[in-house]
Amino acid sequence: MIVIQGSNMAEAHPVGFQWVMEAKRRGAKVFHVDPRFTRTSAVADAYLPIRAGTDIALLGGVIRYILDNELDFREYVVAYTNAATIVTGEYRDTEDLHGLFSGFTEENASYDQSSWQYEGAEQNIPPRDTETQRETAAGLEHESHGAPVGGDTQRDETLQHPRCVYQILKRHFSRYTPQMVERVCGIPQDKFLELAQAWTANSGRERTSMLVYSVGWTQHSVGVQYIRAGAIIQLLLGNMGRPGGGVMALRGHASIQGSTDVPTLFNLLPGYLPMPHHADHPTFDEWVDSIRHPGQKGFWGNARAYGVNLLKAYWGDAATADNDYCYGYMPRMTGDHGTYQQVLNMIDGKIKGYFLLGQNPAVGSAHGRAQRLGMANLDWLVVRDLFMIESATFWKRAPEIETGEIVPEECRTEVFFLPAASHVEKEGSFTQTQRLLQWREKAVEPPGDARSELWFFYHLGRIIRERLARSTRARDRALLDLAWNYPTHGPHAEPSAESVLYEINGYDVASGRPLSSYTEMKDDGTTAGGCWIYTGVYADGVNQAARRKPGSEQSLVALEWGWAWPSNRRILYNRASADPDGRPWSERKKYVWWDAEKAEWTGYDVPDFEKNKAPSYRPPPNSSGVAGIAGDDPFILQGDGKGWLYAPSGVLDGPLPTHYEPVESPVRNPLYRQQANPARKVYTHPVNTLNPSPPQEHSDVFPYVFTVSRLTEHHTAGAMSRNVSPLAELQPEMFVEVSPELAALRGLSHLGWAHLVTSRAAVQAKVLVTDRVTPLRVDGRIIHQVWLPYHFGYEGLVTGDSANDLFGITLDPNVLIQESKVGTCDVRPGRRPRGQDLLDLVVDYRRRSGDLVHRYPPMVTTDVADSSSDQEA
């Protein structure tokens, strides 16, 4: 079975969807949960309409269904998850605190996590300052390893201890009944039960089910907890580390996975090493210790080697043990440098210049008006793109020209537009959803002056270094000491992409021999490697990512197609595909197992376990690092080797997922007095106005829920599709999908105009009245949802208003992703007004919805007892 939720896979990932269709041909059942009926729903076996932003309520319902009916894969759960682990007596649940967990501080709206720890571990770990963690999106560091957790844990494998995770889970989700799912999500109980029954029936020893999500889950103010909820179900049902199971995070574009592995993020370095923070990581040793957590178990214990190798890759011969491998050259974070903070800083005149590569924030980012106003207040802006995009022409074409907010003659930003080579015009690798690196040759020469990103940065660095060559200033040393020698070829001196891959892979400094595995990395400066998790991609001097052996000529797991990190493993934590004794759970789901005769792990995939560690191995007391992981602990990057049903640290907004309403919602949270995520990241800035939600007054001014996403025919902000006629003609105009009921209610006609209004903007679109959108009955009310594509802007062959203009800026606290999948709005027939009238309309809505001096929704609403449904009220 395949459950697709928070993803319109057939439309947004049609190529990957071929494998869903293949599975369906072989008998798999496909369930699709989505606010509207999409092309994915059309080929699914069952479709559940859902109110946008309520997925945790549905998933919580499934968790309760599993626990209440004892349908969990008990052997797996006891052995491989932290279900049996006992939590401190100080822990208080949302059940006790109207939707908050213990440890909440109102002053900075964040949690002190000490009461969430495992019993006996409270003293072991100095809880990091959670406010700083939020500012630096520290949750992202856990993509390749778990959050810190202390030494040995206390367990009750009968799962009866009132403070064991299993019992905490049971109590936490006790109110997520089928009736509650119906009330919150608008999903009829029959349908909910159909999903829950199918999911549990298709999981266990003989069967596995897969969960698929995309940005429909992540782009919420509770985004990380959506995925946590999915992971809990998959762990309870024994679907992790096994073939046909897992949680599939479909990434948004080619190599978005690659751009978090070798990141383009402000807070991460390659291989999920944290970017140093000026206060937390003043010295190299403190930085390394903050990663490896001395005394902790698991593979992260070798962090020093990963750090040294990265710095050696950056600064080559200049990086020595004596100078801490040039750690002092590393930039330091001072707080939140995320994209939304930057935009607000631009508006406030705190940022001088900006590079935009592969990004079109004027269309693609939340609150388009703020994006454009910010870019219009720079000294300079460099845009590298295939086409003249909105973010390069905002100074003369933005909607703000008409309203007088940007005056082309006075706009101070100097824009440099540099044509970029497309993916077929340059060589390199893509890392996709499954962590698989696939090499791509150059098919054609880029036209005219278009150049690759690699060419641009290599030569930019070269020229800057030449300019600074005679500098004696200390601050220039970091640039001048860089190892910046890449072989180039061709008339334009294109750097060799393979030489970059070789450096990322890592090599022995003395001999230049490429490393085969990250276990070969040394912390004494004798090896260098740019991204420890990618080590092995250039093993034996062969570009392993370029392997293309057809599937018909190799095993089902296809280990010789491309290369997957880490160590070419196709399924992570695959030790869990065998039982605690190392035998496959079943013949049908055999994948990796212990070969007692040879005393090694073997199977179809590369075992994700120490090759010769027997299932019977038990770590000696007080052991740490890899030796601390027992022979039956498959989750080797977690400090306790267990899959985390309950997260004692590392997740800033709670150890367990809890349904909070979206920040903009027409509904009072039916589950708790606490309305929205109390730890969410809020930006108070005059440009960032938010619509009121219950328990605030006047939420009825914005009575409808809107959500945005993609069409197959367009790509993200539209530059690559709206400029190309064979694609542009397939979806040639901005439109909004409404139900026939809402059309009747608001007097909208098919193919006529409508406009949507929020406290940020009004956006117009052609109306598509369709049976694919349905009203929902939520908490006794009818809730109407509308949907818009976010692809349109004011440049290209086909143009239209940008849906993202409608959103305000509110972020998830763990990873600083914006809530851009749900908001509230009004829907009116006809075109939107223009010029000053447009501003007046938005101001009028703000006046009607409260106050022109903007009030932000309260972080904590537990003192408001007006939620009639609150069981404790």
Add this chain to the structure above:
Amino acid sequence: MPHANALYGPLDPAPDAGYENPPPRMGFFTDTSVCIGCKACEVACKEWNGVPESGLDLLGMSYDNTGALTANSWRHVAFVEQPRSVGWATPAFQEQPDGPSVSPLTAAVGARTGTDTGTDPGLTPGSPGAAARMSGGPEFLGMPGGQPPGRGSGAEGRTDFRWLMMSDVCKHCTHAACLDVCPTGSLFRTEFGTVVVQEDICNGCGYCISACPYGVIDQRKDDGRAWKCTLCYDRLGAGMTPACAQACPTESIQYGELDELRERAAARVAKLHEHGVPEARLYGHDPNDGVGGDGAFFLLLDEPEVYGLPPDPIVTTRDLPAMWKRAGLAALTMAVATAVAFLGGRP
């Protein structure tokens, strides 16, 4: 068995056209039950064949903004939103608050269109002409499908729902009327049994357009010539798969030897029937149909009319021999009568 130059009935067209030892007949089997409506076929076709843009207009026919097979669209993905069961355990919108209480009103509103055409329900606006005609067409011919949402759902609410997608293409008929009527020889039968227009020979007479029983071949307005799918004749010759089939991610469009495709299609229908999809059926697969079977045939989930396909296409030149016979008889009679008149005038 029909004779060598048959215009009707089962036939292997390449030998019939005079090829000696031709390669096997090649064709398409389009399985609409796995189509995800991505339109990769439309794009791949345009890219490979250099087909020009066919209009940047929103048609409002679900997600279909191509409208029809035209001179500038050789693949066309139809989208049909239907208030009928897809065979699921629980219908898509069961128990949702969109039942009979509001339905008559909303159906009426949904049927309204942006442009007042003086008719009710109105015509969806849109140029080019062919697409606009098609978008309005089926409604006025009394055929289901192809209409804007709301028109079809009526007053009974919409518990059941399904969304059909189907990539249409030239059928490459066994008996191709377009080819039969072409006076210049521009249209010809290839060694693969497909039908291709030679753009450097076509003189734009337009006979083929009225001859096609499917309404596939079309005239390009700016040059007057006729254009349609070539089944990527240039790729076939090089042993390659046609662009649309190559691009299809879900193997909805399958390319291969026609005999093998027919076997595969029959097995697929049987499997779907077995899995509770009794409405699955083949279209254009039967050599005994009105065009002698199609080189490009389909697996459909509803009546052909729903997808805008004629239910019982007949090659328009089927009756040509009879007509010629009658015409010949008439001419003979005239000649005899004339002769008799002249002869009779001399007593």
